Structures are given as structure tokens and as C-alpha cells.
Amino acid sequence: MSRLVRGCVWGWLAIVLWSGSAASVVAADDEYYELMKLFVDTFEQIDRNYVTTVDRRQLVEAAMRGMITKLDPYSSYIDREELNDFNTVVEQEFGGIGIQVTIEPKSRHLMVMTPLPGTPAYKAGIRAGDRILEIDGKPTAEFPEGREMDTAVKLMRGKPGEVVKVTVLHEGAAKPETFEIVRAIIKTPTVLGDHYQSDGSWSFFLPGEDKIAYMRLTHFSRNSADEVEQTLVQLQKDGMKGLILDLRYNPGGLLQAATAIADLFIESGTIVSTKGRNTEEQVIKARKGGTFSGFPMVVLVNRFSASASEIVSACLQDHKRALVVGERTWGKGSVQNVIELEGGKSALKLTTASYHRPSGKNIHRFPNSKESDEWGVTPDPGYEVKWSVEEMEKYRDYRAERDVLRSSGEPPHSDFKDSQLAKAVEWLKRELTKPASDSGKPAEPSKDENKEKTNSSSHAPGKPDRTGAGSLWPLHNIHAFLRVRLG
CATH class of the missing domain: 2.30.42.10 (PDZ domain)
Known part of the structure; x- marks a missing residue:
């Protein structure tokens, strides 16, 4: 390594050691200095003496990835090429x-x-x-x-x-x-119904049930909140009496989409909070107005519901806005900040905090977590419906059949009984037979309130504008980007 290159490396290290709020701490940390010196010395020996010429960038990037593998499965180094792919994932x-x-x-x-x-x-x-x-x-x-x-x-x-x-x-x-x-x-919509109608649109009402609506959310992307809101407006026009929000097999997505969707169902209070070692606690709260109420609601989850799905289901469960039915969720409640490197040419996705539900309880399942520990979202007492591998196989076949567009517009006959969905319908029917004062349902909105909500085209009154590009969290604040990739 030339003196010039070595000088540049040590100059960069000096900036690292003395920059930011950690300067006073780092300056006194002899171990930190010695370890950085060890890294530079090793890099120099490889660069100078290895049997063949090495690619310096590849060497440094390999070292960075090696460091990150000692952290958790959700942190990663994003190189120049991968950063374009990362942004593509966000755009869906x-x-x-x-x-x-x-x-x-x-x-x-x-x-x-x-x-x-x-x-x-x-x-x-x-x-x-x-x-x-x-x-x-x-x-x-x-x-x-x-x-x-x-x-x-x-x-x-x-x-x-x-x-x-x-x-x-x-x-x-x-x-x-x-x-x-x-x-x-x-490029697919994220809000789906029970089955296709003959015109190619989704039917959001369960066959044979009295105006019980069924909405599936596949993942949380830029337009998910608008899709959910527009569907809810139409369902209210069509006389919806109860709602099932199906988050089974939903791996998560954008934090802004999750908080905006949860905000559609609660009038006030905490949606989610984040806590970290070196970050201030962030509490995201619901905004008054534009809330869809006046009907009982169930959220369906299973072991593959993760991250943003857990934010929504935990929020609605803690606020007693919805009953949670199904299986315990995945347990992905960590926060990843995307930190720009090299002026935005590459990035570091680093776990810096964890999500916590409105009650303050932990969501994240750590590698050493036990079944008895507190993590994920557990169905309400009496409403846990576990499936065997065989039942999951039958459900996938059942669901795949219903997701095929048929000329008749009628869902195909199947011997499979969705026991998790049936449990949700059972509870809704019981709630709908109770007097409003006994059922615990929110009071029916007034005519003026219904009119105001129905006339809302792009965003609910009093809610954050979700139509403009600026309404999404900046890239470095997309906390809910899962350790899940789309191919």
C-alpha cells in the first residue's frame, strides 16, 4: 500500500474517530483505536503481499458484510448495485x-x-x-x-x-x-377480496353471510392505505355490517402504510412506539377524524404474519377495536434504519431499535426467545386456531382456486373448511345479534359523519395525506423494511 493510500485510510479513520456526537467517547476508547489499526494493518498486508492482485473494494465490502453477519439476520450492507434493487422493492x-x-x-x-x-x-x-x-x-x-x-x-x-x-x-x-x-x-394490488366476480373485480362479501365483508392485505406498500380506505368507503355504501381483515401470510412492508391503515380504525391513542439504544423513543399516535367505525371487526393472523402485519393487529387488539383470531404471529418487531454511505451510492441497513405495541409489550422474537416469552401477536383467549401442515396445504389449494377468474363469477365448490375464518364469522354473527349497548361496538356514525367520510376521495378528513410522494417516510426512516426480499 502506498504512503498516499495509507494516509488516506488513516485520515478517514481520524474522521470516523472524531466525528459526530460520539467523538468524546471514541477519543478515550483505546480499544476502538487499536482494533481499527488492526483492520488497516490487515488490509495493508493483504493488499501488498497476497499472491495475486486483490480488488480493494471487494475486500472492504467483504469485511463489512463479515461484521454485519455477527449482528442479526435483518441488518445488511447494500452495495451500489443492490441499492437500486432495494429502491425497486420499495416501489413494488x-x-x-x-x-x-x-x-x-x-x-x-x-x-x-x-x-x-x-x-x-x-x-x-x-x-x-x-x-x-x-x-x-x-x-x-x-x-x-x-x-x-x-x-x-x-x-x-x-x-x-x-x-x-x-x-x-x-x-x-x-x-x-x-x-x-x-x-x-x-406490480400487484395489495387489497384482495374473497373471490373474483365475472367482471374481474373482487367480491368483498362472504357468500351466504349477511353483509360480512372480507378483505385480504397481501403486503404493505405505497398505495396500500389508499386501497384499504377506498375499499372501506365502497363497503360502507354497500351496507357492510362486519369486517374481517385477513393478514395471514402477510410479511409486512412499509411503516407508513401500517400506521395509516391502523389509523383508519382507531380515533385516538398510540399506534406503535419504537425504542432503541441510541435513539429517542418515537411514539406514533392516531389522528382524530376519518375513522371507520360502527361495525365489529376481526383480524386474522397466522405464523407467517410479520412486521407491519403485527403492528396493525397488535394496535387494534390493544385498543379493543378488533378481535384477533388464528395463530401466533412471526415476531418481527425490529427497526432497521437505512443509512446512506458514500454520498448515497451504497447504504447500511442497521437494526437500531424494536417495535412495541400500544400496551408497551415487545413484538420481536429474538434468536434465544422461548415460546413462553413475550413476542409476536397472540390471538385473543379462546380464539387461537392452530393449523397442521396438512391444513395449510389444503388452504393454499383452496385459496388458489378462489383466486382464479371464472366466467360465472361464482367461487368454486370446495370441501375445505377454513376453520380460522369460520371462527371469525362465528364471533361477528354473535356480536351482530347483540344490542349496540351490549356488544361493545362503537356507536354508529351520524348521517353527516357518513357523508363526510363518503365524500373523501384521496384521504380521510383529518388524516395524513397519503396521495403525495412526500407523505411516505424518507428512505432512511423506512423502519418496517423486512428482512424479506421480493423476487
Whole structure:
């Protein structure tokens, strides 16, 4: 290493050591200085004496990734190329196959969190919980440590019309299965109903039930809050009496979308708070006005409901606005700040805090967390409905059949009984037969209030404007970006 390069490195270290609010602490930390010196000395020895010439950037980036692998599965270094992909994920439009992948915390296996409805992967038969073994013949077990998901996403994405081979092991299966999937532009709505009608629109009312509405939210993206709000306005016009919000298999997404959706259902109080070691506690509260009330509500969750899904379900449960039915959720309640590096050419996604529900309880499931510990969102007492692997398989087939557009507009007959949904309907029917004073339902809104809400086109009165680009959190504040990637 030349004196000039070495001087630049030590100059950079001096800036690091003395910059920011930590200068007084770092200056007195001899261990910190010695460790940084060790890093520079090692870098210099490799650069000068390794048997072949090394790529300095690759060497430094490898060292950074190595450091981050000692933290948690949700922190990562985002290089120049990956930063474009990261921003694409936030925009929710790219060429790919439409599956969200994650790392199972204990086994470190690459898994499918969920295939997005209507996408090539969904149509091919990829399922939530599938373990991904190979992508285009490349074994996932050989992917670089700390870059498993990034590598998988890079291989799955590409030019629309091209084919990618994905080999998976279905949950409970003995042998793997290989799919040849044609890439497409992945851009899907996040709010879905029970089944397609003949005109291609979703039916949001359950067949055979008296005006009980059913709304599925696949993930939380830029337009999710507007989609939910517009659907609610139409459902109220159509005489909705009760609502089921299905967050099963929803892996999460943007914090702003989660808080805006929760805000639609509560009049006041805390939605979520974040707490960290070196960050001030942030408390996000509901704003008065524009609240959809006057009907009982159930939120459906399962073991694959994560992050933003847990924010919404925990908020509505703590405020007693909705009953939570299903299974205990995933337990992803950590906050990632995206910190720009090199003037925005690369970035560091670093876990800096954790989410806490309005009650103050913890959401995050740590690697050493036990089943008896406090994490995730647990269904209300008497309303936990656990599914076996076989039941999940049957549900996926059942759901896939109902997500096919049919000329008749009628949902297909199925012998499968969604016991979690049935439990939700059972509670709603019981609530709807009670007098308003006994059921605990919010009072029916006045005619003027209904008129005001119905006339709201882009955002509810008194709520934050969700239509403009500035309404979203800046990139470095997208706390709810999951350790989940979309390919």
C-alpha cells in the first residue's frame, strides 16, 4: 500500500474517530483505536503481499458484510448495485417471479415467506413455507453467508419473458420439486377480496353471510392505505355490517402504510412506539377524524404474519377495536434504519431499535426467545386456531382456486373448511345479534359523519395525506423494511 493510500485510510479513520456526537467517547476508547489499526494493518498486508492482485473494494465490502453477519439476520450492507434493487422493492415494480423470501432465524434456511397472488410463482405452485434449494441450478446452501437473500433475489429477477428454474422443498414433503417460471413485471394490488366476480373485480362479501365483508392485505406498500380506505368507503355504501381483515401470510412492508391503515380504525391513542439504544423513543399516535367505525371487526393472523402485519393487529387488539383470531404471529418487531454511505451510492441497513405495541409489550422474537416469552401477536383467549401442515396445504389449494377468474363469477365448490375464518364469522354473527349497548361496538356514525367520510376521495378528513410522494417516510426512516426480499 502506498504512503498516499495509507494516509488516506488513516485520515478517514481520524474522521470516523472524531466525528459526530460520539467523538468524546471514541477519543478515550483505546480499544476502538487499536482494533481499527488492526483492520488497516490487515488490509495493508493483504493488499501488498497476497499472491495475486486483490480488488480493494471487494475486500472492504467483504469485511463489512463479515461484521454485519455477527449482528442479526435483518441488518445488511447494500452495495451500489443492490441499492437500486432495494429502491425497486420499495416501489413494488420490477421483472421477477413474485415471491417474498426470508431467512428462518434458527436454521438459517432460505424460505418462501409468501408468493404474491396472481404472479408467475403463485400460478406455478410455489407455496409459503417452501425451502428454496436451488435457483437456476445454483444451490442456495452455497450462497455467500450474509448475502443469501440478496443472491436469491438477484437470480430470480431479470428481463420479463425469460425463464428461471426454482427448486423447492414443500413443507412436509419428502422430495424437492423444480419449477420453470417465466418472469413478468411484478406490480400487484395489495387489497384482495374473497373471490373474483365475472367482471374481474373482487367480491368483498362472504357468500351466504349477511353483509360480512372480507378483505385480504397481501403486503404493505405505497398505495396500500389508499386501497384499504377506498375499499372501506365502497363497503360502507354497500351496507357492510362486519369486517374481517385477513393478514395471514402477510410479511409486512412499509411503516407508513401500517400506521395509516391502523389509523383508519382507531380515533385516538398510540399506534406503535419504537425504542432503541441510541435513539429517542418515537411514539406514533392516531389522528382524530376519518375513522371507520360502527361495525365489529376481526383480524386474522397466522405464523407467517410479520412486521407491519403485527403492528396493525397488535394496535387494534390493544385498543379493543378488533378481535384477533388464528395463530401466533412471526415476531418481527425490529427497526432497521437505512443509512446512506458514500454520498448515497451504497447504504447500511442497521437494526437500531424494536417495535412495541400500544400496551408497551415487545413484538420481536429474538434468536434465544422461548415460546413462553413475550413476542409476536397472540390471538385473543379462546380464539387461537392452530393449523397442521396438512391444513395449510389444503388452504393454499383452496385459496388458489378462489383466486382464479371464472366466467360465472361464482367461487368454486370446495370441501375445505377454513376453520380460522369460520371462527371469525362465528364471533361477528354473535356480536351482530347483540344490542349496540351490549356488544361493545362503537356507536354508529351520524348521517353527516357518513357523508363526510363518503365524500373523501384521496384521504380521510383529518388524516395524513397519503396521495403525495412526500407523505411516505424518507428512505432512511423506512423502519418496517423486512428482512424479506421480493423476487
